[in-house]
Amino acid sequence: MEFSCIEKVLKNEPSFRLKQVKRLVFFDLIDNWDKATTLPLSLRDKLNKECSLEIDSKMFFSKDKKTIKALINLKDGLKIESVLMKHIDKRNTICVSSQVGCALDCVFCLTGKMGFKRDLEAHEIVSQVMLFARYLKSKKQRITNVVFMGMGEPFLNYDNVIESIKILNDKQGFNLGARSFSISTAGIIDGINRLADEKLQINLAISLHAPDNKLRSKIMAINKRYPLLKVLKSVDDYILKTKRKVMFEYLMIHNVNDKDEHAEKLARLMKKPLYFVNLISYNPTGDFKSSSKQRIKKFREILEEKGVNVGQRYSFGQDIKAACGQLAVKM
Numbered sequence: 001m002e003f004s005c006i007e008k009v010l011k012n013e014p015s016f017r018l019k020q021v022k023r024l025v026f027f028d029l030i031d032n033w034d035k036a037t038t039l040p041l042s043l044r045d046k047l048n049k050e051c052s053l054e055i056d057s058k059m060f061f062s063k064d065k066k067t068i069k070a071l072i073n074l075k076d077g078l079k080i081e082s083v084l085m086k087h088i089d090k091r092n093t094i095c096v097s098s099q100v101g102c103a104l105d106c107v108f109c110l111t112g113k114m115g116f117k118r119d120l121e122a123h124e125i126v127s128q129v130m131l132f133a134r135y136l137k138s139k140k141q142r143i144t145n146v147v148f149m150g151m152g153e154p155f156l157n158y159d160n161v162i163e164s165i166k167i168l169n170d171k172q173g174f175n176l177g178a179r180s181f182s183i184s185t186a187g188i189i190d191g192i193n194r195l196a197d198e199k200l201q202i203n204l205a206i207s208l209h210a211p212d213n214k215l216r217s218k219i220m221a222i223n224k225r226y227p228l229l230k231v232l233k234s235v236d237d238y239i240l241k242t243k244r245k246v247m248f249e250y251l252m253i254h255n256v257n258d259k260d261e262h263a264e265k266l267a268r269l270m271k272k273p274l275y276f277v278n279l280i281s282y283n284p285t286g287d288f289k290s291s292s293k294q295r296i297k298k299f300r301e302i303l304e305e306k307g308v309n310v311g312q313r314y315s316f317g318q319d320i321k322a323a324c325g326q327l328a329v330k331m
């Protein structure tokens with residue numbers, strides 16, 4: 001799915017070809033050039049030989065069929081995972097990986113345990129979306145949202161992530177609206193600052209998970225380099241520039257960050273008009289457990305009482321290890 005390869009092959013073709021091919025790849029969602037019957041046979045053969053559209057992958061379905069995990073084999077033998085979540089309201093969200101593994105090693109996250117292997121290329125990010133777009137097309141459905149919440153830290157692979165979004169956003173191509181994309185970051189300030197200056201209406205989410213430096217540094221080592229208040233300052237600058245709301249993800253981890261006092265501290269930080277807190281029940285891995293339903297309810301009530309915008313996220317795909325933070329591939 002390397003578009004630069006396709007552009008190279010089309011270099012000596014008439015100029016309408018590129019538009020035609022973009023339509024075949026991103027709208028008709030062909031997975032083999034043999035299906036591109038509007039193209040001359042010789043060109044089809046050349047494209048098949050040089051720029052294969054095949055995505056080497058395997059899919060796993062959750063019992064309720066609402067979550068599908070794809071394991072994708074990359075050209076160099078490394079593997080990544082991406083997840084499709086089918087919501088009741090007909091939204092189809094795909095959760096993509098931005099890196100193979102992750103360097104941040106947050107204590108509660110399985111991807112961190114596999115270490116960092118390499119950044120993904122823009123086309124490898126796009127391929128994850130194409131794979132599920134093709135699948136959904138066969139069911140007469142389409143992708144409505146793309147979230148960078150799979151493996152890796154998107155802002156440590158900034159250029160390729162933004163390039164992939166631009167490819168998917170291209171009106172002549174996949175044409176997914178900018179507002180349909182969300183980037184989730186553990187708080188890489190340089191990335192937040194750069195995004196503020198892009199003229200792209202995409203959504204920003206911050207993985208907060210703790211209301212003070214002491215606890216945050218304990219569970220997310222990256223907080224030592226990019227401390228909480230500095231992250232929030234860059235978010236405020238981002239909001240000033242973009243006028244867009246920002247989502248703060250707060251994992252509810254049993255006995256770690258879920259006490260009343262945490263909620264009270266969090267409320268003091270989060271009471272701002274364009275801040276939205278999303279409480280997420282933790283998908284159990286290793287030593288950590290999720291907070292109970294009652295605990296999450298109480299935590300939420302404290303935030304609400306203090307006037308914080310707060311919601312809760314439904315967790316998908318635990319039975320196929322496809323939930324956030326469970327994406328980790330054995331090498």
Ligand code: SAH
Pocket residue numbers: 106108109110148149150151152153154184185186206207249251280281282283284285323324325326
């Ligand atoms: N590195 C980025 C994006 C990938 S992780 C980030 O940190 O935001 C996507 C989200 O999943 C993050 O909020 C991360 O903290 C969360 N997560 C990690 N492990 C999890 C788990 N076991 N259960 C639920 N969410 C988890």
